[in-house]
Amino acid sequence: MNIKPLADRVLIKPAPAEERTVGGIIIPDSAKEKPLRGEVVAIGNGTKDEEMVVKPGDTVLYGKYAGTELELEGEKYLIMRQSDVLAII
Numbered sequence: 001m002n003i004k005p006l007a008d009r010v011l012i013k014p015a016p017a018e019e020r021t022v023g024g025i026i027i028p029d030s031a032k033e034k035p036l037r038g039e040v041v042a043i044g045n046g047t048k049d050e051e052m053v054v055k056p057g058d059t060v061l062y063g064k065y066a067g068t069e070l071e072l073e074g075e076k077y078l079i080m081r082q083s084d085v086l087a088i089i
Contacts, residue, residue, distance in 0.1 A: 003072060005044040005079060010054055012062065012078045014038040037061050037089065038078065046082075054082060059089040 005011050015037050039059055046052040054060060067080030 003042060005042055007044045008047050008050045008052065008082045009044045009079055010040055010060075010082055010085065011042040012038040012060065012067070012080065013041050014076065014078060015059075036064060041077065043082075050082065052082060054085060054088060060085045061087045061089060 003011060037059060040054050040056050042056060043052050043054060062078070062080060062085050066084035067078035070077050070079060
């Protein structure tokens, strides 16, 4: 992968949405709730005021509307500031 986040940003691969059925009815992808956790793929170098706490390979929780969605090589990713990460699991 040829992407390197800058400053205090992290690149996250969201966990796949869970398959759910309701009474035998399969819920389509468009109605599924977005996952709120994912795996850190790459991190920036941090800033002079903020040291990077997360590292590649960490599983993290993030806010529902956090980050910017992007697609690379057919995979979906989120890029967001480290401050948008709520917790490391």
